Amino acid sequence: MEKMQIIGRVEKISFPELGIKGVHAKIDSGADLSSLWATSIHERNGNLSFKLFGPKSEHYTGKEITIPAPHYLLTRVANSFGHKELRYVIKMQIKLGGKLLVATFTLSDRSRKTYPVLIGRKLLKGKFLIDVGRGTPLKELEANKKKRMKRELEVFNMWEKKA
Numbered sequence: 001m002e003k004m005q006i007i008g009r010v011e012k013i014s015f016p017e018l019g020i021k022g023v024h025a026k027i028d029s030g031a032d033l034s035s036l037w038a039t040s041i042h043e044r045n046g047n048l049s050f051k052l053f054g055p056k057s058e059h060y061t062g063k064e065i066t067i068p069a070p071h072y073l074l075t076r077v078a079n080s081f082g083h084k085e086l087r088y089v090i091k092m093q094i095k096l097g098g099k100l101l102v103a104t105f106t107l108s109d110r111s112r113k114t115y116p117v118l119i120g121r122k123l124l125k126g127k128f129l130i131d132v133g134r135g136t137p138l139k140e141l142e143a144n145k146k147k148r149m150k151r152e153l154e155v156f157n158m159w160e161k162k163a
Contacts, residue, residue, distance in 0.1 A: 005097045007128045008135020013117060014095040020052070023059050024138055025096070025117035027130055033077065033089075034103055035118040037110035040064070041088060048072040048088055054111050077106055097128060114141050 007027060014021040037057070038050040046069040053060040067090055078084045087106040094103045096119065103123050110116050115138070124130070 026115035031120035038107035
């Protein structure tokens with residue numbers, strides 16, 4: 001059995017076939033599937049087309065990626081709040097922790113998320129161990145998000161007290 005590699009809670013990954021490097025990915029052992037930020041997703045004539053990331057991402061190229069049937073599928077995914085939605089599922093080659101892997105991703109709008117990629121336990125299983133003290137988190141972005149959430153909660157609590 002191959003020795004499992006230790007990775008942190010956030011790691012930089014690459015998409016070698018697309019020439020995209022240094023994308024921050026959140027490692028989430030609580031998520032079943034991995035998720036990838038995609039925009040302009042549409043299915044036409046038996047092909048699935050999309051663009052990786054969005055215009056506000058430093059990794060956005062605007063290049064349309066097309067995947068022919070039967071190399072994609074549609075599935076129903078439940079998020080951490082129990083909300084269910086339909087998402088396309090694709091396979092892409094990635095490099096994580098020095099390992100070249102074929103990863104299965106659901107395509108999703110992650111524009112409001114801190115990290116454009118989420119790596120779930122199906123990809124991690126048997127390959128990686130997670131040490132939450134390691135990795136390359138975007139600490140400033142995380143801190144700003146936490147401050148915004150705290151302010152929103154304070155406003156909410158203020159309205160609750162008035163009601």
